[in-house]
Amino acid sequence: MIDFVNVKKAYPNGTMALKGIDLHIDEGEFVFVCGPSGAGKSTLMKLLLREERISSGKLTVGEYDLSELSNVRVPYYRRELGVVFQDFRLFPKKTVFENVAFAMEVVGTPKSLIARRVPAILNTVNLNGKQDSFPNEISGGEQQRVALARALANNPKVIIADEPTGNIDPKMSLEIMSLLIKINKLGKTVIVVTHEKDLVDYYKQRVVMLDNGLIVEDRVGGMFNAQV
Amino acid sequence: MRRYNPFYFIGQAFEGLFRNGVMSFASIAVLTSLLVVIGGFTLLVTNIDVNLDEFGLINQIVVFCDPNASDEQIATIGEAIGKLDNIESVQHVTKEEGLEQMKAEYDIYDDVDEANNPLPDSFVITYLENEKVPNLDYQLNQIEGIAKVNNRLDLATKIEGFKRGVMLVFVWFLVILGVVSIFIIINTIKLSVFSRRNEISIMQYVGATGWFISLPYIIEGAVIGIVSSVAAYFIEWYIYSYIEEMVITDLQMISILQFTDIRGYVFWGFVGLGIITGVLGSIISLARYLRQ
Numbered sequence: 001m002i003d004f005v006n007v008k009k010a011y012p013n014g015t016m017a018l019k020g021i022d023l024h025i026d027e028g029e030f031v032f033v034c035g036p037s038g039a040g041k042s043t044l045m046k047l048l049l050r051e052e053r054i055s056s057g058k059l060t061v062g063e064y065d066l067s068e069l070s071n072v073r074v075p076y077y078r079r080e081l082g083v084v085f086q087d088f089r090l091f092p093k094k095t096v097f098e099n100v101a102f103a104m105e106v107v108g109t110p111k112s113l114i115a116r117r118v119p120a121i122l123n124t125v126n127l128n129g130k131q132d133s134f135p136n137e138i139s140g141g142e143q144q145r146v147a148l149a150r151a152l153a154n155n156p157k158v159i160i161a162d163e164p165t166g167n168i169d170p171k172m173s174l175e176i177m178s179l180l181i182k183i184n185k186l187g188k189t190v191i192v193v194t195h196e197k198d199l200v201d202y203y204k205q206r207v208v209m210l211d212n213g214l215i216v217e218d219r220v221g222g223m224f225n226a227q228v
Numbered sequence: 229m230r231r232y233n234p235f236y237f238i239g240q241a242f243e244g245l246f247r248n249g250v251m252s253f254a255s256i257a258v259l260t261s262l263l264v265v266i267g268g269f270t271l272l273v274t275n276i277d278v279n280l281d282e283f284g285l286i287n288q289i290v291v292f293c294d295p296n297a298s299d300e301q302i303a304t305i306g307e308a309i310g311k312l313d314n315i316e317s318v319q320h321v322t323k324e325e326g327l328e329q330m331k332a333e334y335d336i337y338d339d340v341d342e343a344n345n346p347l348p349d350s351f352v353i354t355y356l357e358n359e360k361v362p363n364l365d366y367q368l369n370q371i372e373g374i375a376k377v378n379n380r381l382d383l384a385t386k387i388e389g390f391k392r393g394v395m396l397v398f399v400w401f402l403v404i405l406g407v408v409s410i411f412i413i414i415n416t417i418k419l420s421v422f423s424r425r426n427e428i429s430i431m432q433y434v435g436a437t438g439w440f441i442s443l444p445y446i447i448e449g450a451v452i453g454i455v456s457s458v459a460a461y462f463i464e465w466y467i468y469s470y471i472e473e474m475v476i477t478d479l480q481m482i483s484i485l486q487f488t489d490i491r492g493y494v495f496w497g498f499v500g501l502g503i504i505t506g507v508l509g510s511i512i513s514l515a516r517y518l519r520q
Contacts, residue, residue, distance in 0.1 A: 049433070072438075079435035089430055106436035108232050154434065 001027040007057035009043050017043035019213035030184040032200050033193045035210035041193045045162050050074050082151030082159045086166035088143045090135045096146050097131040103153040121149045141172025158189045240444030244420035251416040256456045258412050262405040263460035263498045269398035276391050279483050290378040295348040297373045302349050305373045312367050314360040319352040413509025417445050442514040453506030457498035
């Protein structure tokens, strides 16, 4: 599904953010990407989202070879991904329903399908009855669930969550992580970038540990690595 | 099948226009000025051409025959003119035709009839090259039976020079105001894009294409162009009508086109130019999104 082959990334200022990453993630896997600040986690995400191009090596996601992907094809590639951010990035003037529907509107989904699908997705993330609320009327955890629902809106194959629990309390964090596990069980590949040791240890999923631009540990059922 | 709601794009465009009201107003004001100036210069040049044509100043010399010349002599003069160099055409205007033309243009000829017609026969000569006119003028004066050669080359040259000067000023105004208009529209659209940067970033993450992201801003530019062109049309109409009335009342020697005869050209010209400028400004400011 996702293949990093000796991927290196250097920024124009000379910083070598990734120094040769080899990583294979199968379809339907759940992976935590962990590591200290400056380890290369954000760069890895940016490469997966094709915000940045790799400097050398080969990176493929499904049928897309990101080393070769032209700018024109990027939007079509991104429709295969669902992205969740630490700061939710919801539209404050749109309702919960409209926030989720927006992701479908921008890819030209017919209104009738949007009307059917959005309530079903909101049900998946336990937001029944909240569809007419505005983001400022619901809790942080609920806002993150709206973001998760939006990530699911176009039925992507891969969900990428960048510090999804960074802005919410521990109880809500567990809820969000449980939802991500649930989504993974529905067949989606889930990649979660986090530095929250307790959550990683609690869920015992595959852990890819980065440090100084290199993978220092990759273990199924792993723990937040004590070696780093 | 992908179906996009056109009202989404139009709604977003108007939202952007009102959100950055001051910049939108500035864009409309500058673009309107540009269109009024362009329209003004175009109408001026067109009217100069109309007058030049009417006065027969473009590549034409009129020669008058001796009033006592016989029909045979007049025919001989016509043949002699036709044999000269630098001649495109020669038209014989009999004194009767000359009188008819004068009656049509001036009231004072109403009482004149053929018996007391003071006009001689004349020839309207259309020549090929301005540079050779002095030579042609000399040759015409040598032909027996020609009483007067009306060579208005000096006046024609002066009016042509004035027209060239007007065109030069026009081109500079066009370039300067065009650049300023596009620059202001670029900034208006950039402000609009900046105020919606979060929305745009989310759109990019969920797979919106560059065109989907850009279309509302392109429509915004087109709307700026349309509003400006309509405003410019009414301003031009008002100014032109004022000048038209002044010319008709005080400057009867000068012909002026009626606005009602040309308003279609003015209106659609303005709309076309306005839309092109507005859309061009938008496309320049959105280049990075459209490349995606």
